[in-house]
Structure formats: structure tokens, C-alpha cells
Amino acid sequence: MLGKSISKNSLILGTFAIVTAGVLAVTFLATRDRIAAEEKRAAQKALTEIIPQSRHDNDMLEDVWVIPESQLAELGLASPSSIHIARQSEQNIAVVIPSIAPDGYSGDIKLITGINIDGSVAGVRVLSHKETPGLGDKVDLNKHTWILGFNDTSLNAPETDDWKVKKDGGHFDQFTGATITPRAVVKRVKQTLEYFNAHKAEILGNTDESI
Amino acid sequence: MSQFKEISVNGLWKSNPALVQLLGLCPLLAVTGSVVNALGLGLATMLVLVGSNVAVSLIRNTVNEAIKLPAFVMIIASFTTCTELLMQAFTYELYQILGIFIPLIVTNCVILGRADAFACKNKLLPSALDGFMMSLGFMLVLLAIGGIREIIGSGTLLSNMHLIFGESARAWEWKLFGENYKGFLVAVLPPGAFLVAGLLIAIKNIIDAEILRREKALSDKPVKGSKRVRTTGQVA
Numbered sequence A: 001m002l003g004k005s006i007s008k009n010s011l012i013l014g015t016f017a018i019v020t021a022g023v024l025a026v027t028f029l030a031t032r033d034r035i036a037a038e039e040k041r042a043a044q045k046a047l048t049e050i051i052p053q054s055r056h057d058n059d060m061l062e063d064v065w066v067i068p069e070s071q072l073a074e075l076g077l078a079s080p081s082s083i084h085i086a087r088q089s090e091q092n093i094a095v096v097i098p099s100i101a102p103d104g105y106s107g108d109i110k111l112i113t114g115i116n117i118d119g120s121v122a123g124v125r126v127l128s129h130k131e132t133p134g135l136g137d138k139v140d141l142n143k144h145t146w147i148l149g150f151n152d153t154s155l156n157a158p159e160t161d162d163w164k165v166k167k168d169g170g171h172f173d174q175f176t177g178a179t180i181t182p183r184a185v186v187k188r189v190k191q192t193l194e195y196f197n198a199h200k201a202e203i204l205g206n207t208d209e210s211i
Numbered sequence B: 001m002s003q004f005k006e007i008s009v010n011g012l013w014k015s016n017p018a019l020v021q022l023l024g025l026c027p028l029l030a031v032t033g034s035v036v037n038a039l040g041l042g043l044a045t046m047l048v049l050v051g052s053n054v055a056v057s058l059i060r061n062t063v064n065e066a067i068k069l070p071a072f073v074m075i076i077a078s079f080t081t082c083t084e085l086l087m088q089a090f091t092y093e094l095y096q097i098l099g100i101f102i103p104l105i106v107t108n109c110v111i112l113g114r115a116d117a118f119a120c121k122n123k124l125l126p127s128a129l130d131g132f133m134m135s136l137g138f139m140l141v142l143l144a145i146g147g148i149r150e151i152i153g154s155g156t157l158l159s160n161m162h163l164i165f166g167e168s169a170r171a172w173e174w175k176l177f178g179e180n181y182k183g184f185l186v187a188v189l190p191p192g193a194f195l196v197a198g199l200l201i202a203i204k205n206i207i208d209a210e211i212l213r214r215e216k217a218l219s220d221k222p223v224k225g226s227k228r229v230r231t232t233g234q235v236a
Helices: A002-050 A069-075 A146-150 A180-205 B002-014 B025-030 B035-058 B065-090 B092-101 B103-107 B109-117 B124-154 B167-172 B190-232
Strands: A064-066 A082-088 A091-101 A109-116 A121-128
Touching: A002 A091, A002 A109, A002 A121, A002 B065, A002 B092, A069 A091, A069 A180, A082 A180, A091 A180, A109 A180, A121 A146, A121 A180, A146 A180, B002 B124, B025 B092, B025 B103, B025 B124, B025 B190, B035 B065, B035 B092, B035 B103, B035 B109, B035 B124, B065 B092, B065 B103, B065 B109, B092 B103, B103 B109, B109 B124, B124 B190
Parallel strands: none
Antiparallel strands: A064 A082, A082 A091, A091 A109, A109 A121
């Protein structure tokens, strides 16, 4: 009696599992291409915001240099990542380097930094952060234009020692009520520039696209 | 007909999931920083709740007591995942903003609650309506909190609506206090959500008390009146 009810119930639940899995499979297949396209569009949008379409003619999404595992720590990255390279008629124009500032006010601040071949900053964007709304979240371009202040700076302009927020005696503004967030971003952008300087030849010489 | 009316009144007011049952508070408090977020999560919840109520109602005679809950959870989970995929495909930026709260719809007690308390005992149409009205009641509260927090916190209303309705909706944004409004921070932060939600519950209780008082006054009157008719012969 018990055995019978168990087997009947399992049969019903099993049928359920198959039906719901089927529904999921159909939805997944129906939306897969569109989701992939949306993800690509979003990634592309972030890249072309820093390096406009007019400055390069390659597919930056595909033209990548995979960061060796030993160098990930220099950018604060935890998972495998790649540097995107912009080229115009085979000439290197700029790179876009992902990095993470771990010392924000609350958690990681994910950045991408666009650096021109001459070492100047093409642009910095915050991809994701958990900073305080209204204070630290001004690093987000949607909230404030502060992040555009990095444009055209480089390791020598301002002077290397001035790569700090004003409160620490440096060049960059902080926000009222929030110093920690800008300090973390400035520090990471500086480190990213230093990383690019140190590994420039490596990054631009090898453009292995097979990965 | 009266059953449908009762279902509607229950969902929207009498047992409103957010204000009376206090279910689903986690997303309610977490994503109501702006109207667009509230609307996004409200619509996603509606999709899942109506879908799961319909499915549960359809299978209510097949499942017995022993396997009821696992079957419901399976249904709800698959509807939630479908909704997540659809949002990812059609409103990708909103999907990124709402993030973890879309998969978390599966844990929203309103949904399992309605499946267990209503849909598994009722026919298809009432169940569908119950799902719709309950989620509509939930969404209206989300929108109210989202609207109030957006106005006080950022000084705008209906900003970023293009995330749901496409580029033409970008112009819907309404700056109430001009460009230079600094924003009242506490409204955007989590405590603001608690404050506004508490305020709405208080307002609802005041209105309910007032309705009750009037009904009582109304039901008291005829007794008095009839007495007076008998004793004085005058109609009040």
C-alpha cells in the first residue's frame, strides 16, 4: 500500500519535473540568441563609450589579449579577464583594461580603463559598484561627471605624486561626504596606467585570438 | 460575479499582500528606489503569480497532499526562471538593475501562499483573477513606495522609463524640484523604504478605521431612527 503510493507520487512528481524542464528548455532556446545579442550589445556599448567607433575599425569585443594569471593580481582581478585592443587600419590605437578597486566604501568597484597608445587615459567607467547612493555612487557617470576628470590625464600629467584626491594633497576632486570611493578609484586607475606601462609590449605584441 | 468582486477587493485592499499580509517585503523594500524598478519587479511578479496560480489550479485534482508543495515549488521556480530569461532578452538593462531580486521572486511568500491558500482549491478563472489582483495590489504598493522615494530622494518621477518602454519613454522623466535638487538621501537608502512602507500601512489603517466608523454609524442610525419614530412620531 505504502509502496504503491510512493511510486504513484514519484511518477507524478517525475512527470512534473519533465514538463517544467521542457517549458524551461523551450524558453531558453527561444531567448538564447536574443540574450547573447543583448549581452554583446551592452559590452560593446561600454567599450565604444570610451573608444568611439570613429577611432577604430576592428571588433574590439573579439580583439583581446588574455591577461596571464600571474598578472591578474596587479589589477585586483580575481577571475580570468582580457584586455580589449582598438586598432585603426592595423595600427594600435588604444586598449581597454578591466580592473577592480577592492577598497571602496562597500565592496569591489569594477572599472574599465581606456588607455591610448601614448599612455594617456581615454576614459574610465565604473561597471558595477555598491557605494552609498547619493554619496559614493557619484563615480557612476549616470549620477555625476566626476569620472570624466580622468580623460587625457596620464602618469606624468598630473605628476605621479599628485595621483591622489585633493584631501590627500593630490590633483583629483573628492565628493562632499565621500572620500574613500574616489580615493579607491584614483588609486586603481593609477595602478592600471602603471600596469600598462610595464606590460605594453607584451599586450600589443601578442594578440592571440584563439582563446 | 460577487466572487470576482470579492477576489478583487481582497487582492487590492482587504488582504493586500504588501500592506496587510506583509509578504514579499524583501523585494518590496529593496528595489523601490524608483518607479521604473518598482514597475519592473511588479510586472515580473505578476507574470509569475498569474502563471503559477493558473498552473496550480489546473493540476489541483492531480496532486495529493503529500506532493503538493514540491509540485508547487517546481511550477513557481520554472515560471520565475522563464520570466528571468524573458527579461534578460527584452529588458536587459532593467534585468541588470534588478539583478538578484528576479530569481528571488521564487521565494516571495505571496506566490506560494496564493498557490496553497487559493489556487489549489479553486477553478481556473477565479485563480487567474486572484493571481492578477494579488499581484496588482502588490505592484501598486511597490509603485507608491517607488514614487514617493524617487520624488523625495532624487527629486524626479518616472526617470529611466526607457528601460521598460523603449527610447521614446526617456522624455517621461519629470524633474519636480528643478535641476539643482540635491536629493534627500535617507529616502533612497533602505531606511527610507521602511519609513515609506510604514507610512502607507498607517494610512491604510486610518482609512480602514474611518470606513469602519462610518459603517457603524450607518448601522446604528436606523435603530435610533425607528425608536424615535415610535416615541415621538417625528422622522429625524
